[in-house]
Amino acid sequence: MDNTDKTKKIKIAVIGCGNIANNAHLPALSAMPDVEILYAVDLIEERARAAKERYGLGRWQTDYRAALDDGDVNAVFVLTPNYSHYTITMDALKAGKHVFCEKPITNNYALSREMAAEAEKRNLILNIGVCNRYHKSVELIKDFVEQGRLGELYHIYCSFRSFRSIPGLGGAFTSKEKSGGGVLIDWGIHFLDLILYITGVKVRTVSANTYNKLGRDISAYVYKDMWAGPPVPGGVCDVDDMVSGFVRTSGASISFNGAWAQNIDQNEMFVDFMGDKGGIRLMYGKGFTFYTAQDGVLQSVTPDYHIPNMYQREDLRFIEALRQGLKTRSHISAVLESARLLDAIYESAEKEAEIRLN
Numbered sequence: 001m002d003n004t005d006k007t008k009k010i011k012i013a014v015i016g017c018g019n020i021a022n023n024a025h026l027p028a029l030s031a032m033p034d035v036e037i038l039y040a041v042d043l044i045e046e047r048a049r050a051a052k053e054r055y056g057l058g059r060w061q062t063d064y065r066a067a068l069d070d071g072d073v074n075a076v077f078v079l080t081p082n083y084s085h086y087t088i089t090m091d092a093l094k095a096g097k098h099v100f101c102e103k104p105i106t107n108n109y110a111l112s113r114e115m116a117a118e119a120e121k122r123n124l125i126l127n128i129g130v131c132n133r134y135h136k137s138v139e140l141i142k143d144f145v146e147q148g149r150l151g152e153l154y155h156i157y158c159s160f161r162s163f164r165s166i167p168g169l170g171g172a173f174t175s176k177e178k179s180g181g182g183v184l185i186d187w188g189i190h191f192l193d194l195i196l197y198i199t200g201v202k203v204r205t206v207s208a209n210t211y212n213k214l215g216r217d218i219s220a221y222v223y224k225d226m227w228a229g230p231p232v233p234g235g236v237c238d239v240d241d242m243v244s245g246f247v248r249t250s251g252a253s254i255s256f257n258g259a260w261a262q263n264i265d266q267n268e269m270f271v272d273f274m275g276d277k278g279g280i281r282l283m284y285g286k287g288f289t290f291y292t293a294q295d296g297v298l299q300s301v302t303p304d305y306h307i308p309n310m311y312q313r314e315d316l317r318f319i320e321a322l323r324q325g326l327k328t329r330s331h332i333s334a335v336l337e338s339a340r341l342l343d344a345i346y347e348s349a350e351k352e353a354e355i356r357l358n
Ligand SMILES: NC(=O)c1ccc[n+]([C@@H]2O[C@H](COP(=O)([O-])OP(=O)(O)OC[C@H]3O[C@@H](n4cnc5c(N)ncnc54)[C@H](O)[C@@H]3O)[C@@H](O)[C@H]2O)c1
Pocket: 015, 016, 017, 018, 019, 020, 021, 041, 042, 043, 044, 047, 062, 064, 079, 080, 081, 082, 084, 102, 103, 104, 129, 130, 131, 186
C-alpha cells in the first residue's frame, strides 16, 4: 500500500491492551484522524473486548496472528511484556507489517540486533518506545548541550531510586527469563537512554553491580502498595532490585544508582548533567534547572514551558515515519546502543569485572 497518501488511513493492530496501551497509545492513536485501529488484541479476552468498546475499535482478538494475517493491517503496536517483544515483532515483520515495539527492545542485545536486521532486510519501520526522547525537557536539554551552554560536559549522574516499588513481585516483572532483568531494564533504560540520546556518546567501558536483596524472599517483603501486583506466592524474584554502575564513553562519563526497593525512605528520580560552564538537574518526567556562574555571581534558571504528552508525540512521529519512510530518533537503529549498554551492565555484574566494548 502507498502509505504516503494521506487520504488513506494507516490501519493498526494494538497487541497487548494493558497499562501502557490504555494510559498512552490507545488514547493517542484513537485521536488521530488519519489512523484507524482495526484490532485490539490481548491474551485476556476481557481486556481486548474492553479496549474495543472504550475506543470504538474495529475488532477484538485473543490471538495476534489473526491481525497479522489481515492484509489491511499496515502496522502493529507491540505493547506486551518484555519476554514477548521479540517473537511478536519478528512475526509481524515477517508478515510485512511496520512495528512500534515498547521498551526495552527485548531481553538482550543479541536479539535486539536480530530485530533490527529483520526490519532492515524487509525495508519496514521498527520503532522502539523511547518516550523520553519526545519529552520537551529532554529536547531542551539536548539543545542546551549542543549550544555549548554547559561548556565541556564531563559527567552525568542519574538516580532512579524508590523506597518500596517492586512491581508484581513473583510475576513476570521479577523473572529474569521473562523480563531480562529488574529495575535496570524497567526503569534504568529510560534514564540511560535519554542520556545516550542527549549526548550521542558511544559506550567504552562499564563497571557495575546488581543486587537482589529485598524482594528475594517474597513473603517477607514489606510494602504499602504494589503496582502490577499483587505478589505471586511461589513465584520467582531473580532480578536486580538495586543496581549501581560507572560507564566511560567517547564523551562524558556516566554513573548511576537505581533501586525498585531500598531501606531508605527517599524517592529520587533525577539526572544531573555536569559541565565546566554550567550544570543541569532534570527532574525525571518534569522540568529542569540550569546552574551557572556569570558576571561573578552564581545563577540558576528554571525554565517554564508547556510539556506536551510525550506518548502522543512519539506515536505521531511513528505514523509520519511510515508515511515518509523515515528513520526517526526512535528507530531501532538509534536505540541499539542503549540495549548494548544494558547488556554490558549485566555482564559486568555477573563477571565482577569491567567490560570493555569495541
Ligand atoms: N514507555 C513507557 O513509559 C512504558 C510504561 C509502562 C510499560 N512499558 C512497557 O510496555 C510493555 C507492557 O507493559 P504494561 O505495563 O502495559 O504491561 P501489562 O501487563 O499491563 O499489559 C500487557 C498486556 O499484554 C497482554 N499480553 C501478553 N502476551 C500477549 C500476547 N502474546 N498476545 C496478546 N496480548 C498479550 C497481557 O495479557 C496484558 O494485558 C512492557 O514491555 C513495558 O516495559 C513502557
